[in-house]
Amino acid sequence: MDEAAKRIVMFPKMTINLEELEQLFTPIYDSYADFADALRKFENEDVLVMIRAAGRTDRTPSLAYRYRINKNALKSDYHKELQHYRARMHKAISLDGYYRGDPGLWEKDLPYLLKIDHYLKAHGFPEDQVPAPERSFELVEDEKWIDENGGKELLEKINLYPRLNIIPVSDPLMFAINPQLINESEHIHLIVENKTTYQGLLPVLKETSFATLIYGCGKAIVKSIDQFAMQYPIKAVHHFFYFGDLDWEGLSIWYSLNRRQAAQPALPFYQACLRKEAAVGKAYQHLRNAAADAFFPFFSEGQIRQMRTALHEGNYYPQEILKTKELQQIWRNSDWKNLICTKL
Structure with a gap:
């Protein structure tokens, strides 16, 4: 398929006028004669079908002022080419x-x-x-x-x-192991977005039901999670929880991670954040509809309204809104195993 044909196929509308064709083909044809020859060829092949009510120009060769685009005529050749290569x-x-x-x-x-x-x-x-x-x-x-x-x-x-x-080549996954749970048949893992939260939780890892504490390092977790099976080759049923900043970017990181490795939001941490007053300063971030639509259903209707209001107003809940002692208490005392979703 030549360049002119590709431009016609990609034109977003089903009809096109002569002026639009001239703009479309300006980088390809240097003269009116070449441009007109190309259009007449497309007419003869029924790629461009004249709209009679619009009439034709008086120039030689004459062109229609408006055409209907028959993209199927072009795609037929394209599909034949695909079939040719499929066979080879x-x-x-x-x-x-x-x-x-x-x-x-x-x-x-x-x-x-x-x-x-x-x-x-x-x-x-x-x-x-x-x-x-x-x-x-x-x-x-x-x-x-x-x-x-x-x-x-x-x-x-x-x-x-x-x-x-x-x-896949990515940075190694950074995590700490709870040695007391290595031989368990079911392992749960907590991924946290920021280093401050990781350092705050690390001292009480052995006091929890979690096999590992994983430092997500922001967006890096989306790729580094691929290393998990090789770095932690423990035969067990694995469940992942994720805790990040409650802002549009944080939701986007969770959404991208969850598409590669199912990881449900760590509700006790997020719910504790929602009991605080939102911080100001993320008005520059943009709504990620797909991420929000996947994340919010884990929460109650009231919590969803609260999050939507805060985020749409440019406010947010950073992980650091929870103090170290509060983080540790939530991690130790929440009934995590009963929060595990079998389907995400």
């Missing part, structure tokens, strides 16, 4: 996600897909786990491709990422 490529490479997508993305991804196809046909699926940069270089000769240049998303799109035995 390794059977494990799924191209289904491209049929509904932007043809421009397909053209951008194709060179990488061909390299992945070559690797699989030459080597099959790897048996050993290796770090992402090493696997990235093996696949496409770019060690940063998987982690930094969109490779992980592409591999997930074609349903290959889990089969390539990739060890």
Whole structure:
């Protein structure tokens, strides 16, 4: 599919006037003659269908003032191209996600897909786990491709990422262990966003029912949680609680973490925060609807109204609003095992 066709496919409306076409194609065609030839070609192929009521220009060659866009005529060729490559490529490479997508993305991804196809046909699926940069270089000769240049998303799109035995590269997970619970069949873990809260809770870890206390280090936890199974290879049923700042950013961190590793909000801590007066100073943060919609249902209707009001007014509840002794008392005395949700 050429550049002009891609621009038509991506045009957001079903009709387009001549002036809009001129703006759309200005970077492609230098002269009216070339521009007109391209439009007449699209007319002949029924990609652009003249709207007769709008009329045509008096210039030669004559063009319609307004067209209806028949995107199916273009996508038919695009789908044929996808079918061609589907028949040629390794059977494990799924191209289904491209049929509904932007043809421009397909053209951008194709060179990488061909390299992945070559690797699989030459080597099959790897048996050993290796770090992402090493696997990235093996696949496409770019060690940063998987982690930094969109490779992980592409591999997930074609349903290959889990089969390539990739060890994600991230900072090590930072946590403390309660040695008294190592042999238990069910382990619960507390992740806290900030260092101050971690340091405040650490002295009483052995007095709780928690197997570990994990320092989330803000957004870093979203990636570092992938290291948990390797750093804590204990065979048990694992449950995670999370406690972070009660602001839009804190909700967003929990939401991103929860999508990778189920971790329910540590309600006793959050509820204690809500009994305090909200702090001022987060008006610059923006509402994250998806995060809020997932987080708020853990709370009562009154608590939800309180959180929404505070956050919409630019206020927030930092973890540090709870003093060390209060944090420790909540952690020791709450009935955490009865708070565990079996489904998140």
